Amino acid sequence: MKKLQLTAEKIASYGQYLHREERSPGTIEKYQRDVNAFARWLGDRDITKELAAGWKAYLLEQGYAPVTINAMLSALNGLFGFLGWDAFRVKFLKIQRSLFRDSSRELTRVEYDRLIASAKELGRERLTLLMEAICATGIRVSEVRYITVEAARQGRAEISLKGKIRAILLSSKLCRKLLKYAQKQKIASGAIFRTKSGKEISRRQIWAELKGLCKHAGVIPTKVFPHNLRHLFATIFYRACKDIVRLADVLGHSSIETTRIYLVTSGVEHQRQLERLGLVS
Known part of the structure; x- marks a missing residue:
């Protein structure tokens, strides 16, 4: 050769x-x-x-x-x-699918609420709304730029990624908050989440701001990163509708197997489920 x-x-x-x-x-x-x-x-x-x-x-x-x-x-x-x-080309390592997630990396609803409360206490309006936008829609951090003034007015965002376009619905409450924030920041059109200079906020800055919030919120830093907000959305959405196919469409997954990964529960939750079975006298 x-x-x-x-x-x-x-x-x-x-x-x-x-x-x-x-x-x-x-x-x-x-x-x-x-x-x-x-x-x-x-x-x-x-x-x-x-x-x-x-x-x-x-x-x-x-x-x-x-x-x-x-x-x-x-x-x-x-x-x-x-x-x-x-x-x-190199063969991948064979990994058996885990039955449950590492609890040290799983963000709970209670911890999410603490992050939101802390951001509000610190006067971090943009960060508060950003977390709510990601967690209430399940978008990727790279898709934040599609949360625009126009999308908030229409109640839906058109997301284009890897040649695929999907529509994400925005709740009326989220739309009102987005438009109020945009008006306050004098953003008439385009992306809502921007830096002071007017540029679209980067994923690196989003990551850094979330990490900076951990200590004040009392949440372990390993649990706080943008993708975990997407995981939390997936978990809560599935518990509400029990429709994995619909969830896959919302998340933009081409394979349901990918969506299944999002729904793996923590070892703590799995332990609770075992206890509820009552199979030991």
Whole structure:
């Protein structure tokens, strides 16, 4: 097989390809970060099937979680596919689906309420409304830009991602709060959540502001990140309607298996369910 080198130019071209494929900025950033990590590990060596598989073994030795390793391999395999180097693709680790979520990372409704209350106490109006908008709609943090003045007026947001368009309904109460905030900030059209300079708020800033709220709210930082608000929405929505197909549509999932992951309960909840069975005298 011809010797092949992984260059910075090839990695940059991969990033441009992901952009053309309309991958979210966060996905592009993560994929390039993972590919660059592989490139640093590879050094000046030519790529071989053995070295590609060796990186997986290296990540295991370094103590990376299996889910994290598979995510990194997904980025690498995507690069290989883009370059036509399919012979180097690495097999994923086989992971048995977990029966329940890690309670140290599961955000509860009570903790969400504490976050909202703390944000209000600190006068963080934008952050309060932002958390409510994500948690009341189930949108991804990359989709916050679709919460616009026009969407609030119509009661629905049209979200375009990866070539798919889905409509998200906004409750009347949320719409009133969004429009009131927009009017106060003198935002006549377009994205509602913006920085002081008028730019759309970035996912990195949203992440940082949520983390900064943890101590005041008394919530463990490992539980507080934008995607967990989406998980909380999914859990509460499913408990209300018991319709996983409808939930998958709302979340924008192409596979119900993905939606099932969102509905995995914590070990604590599973324990309570076992106790309720009353099968031990």
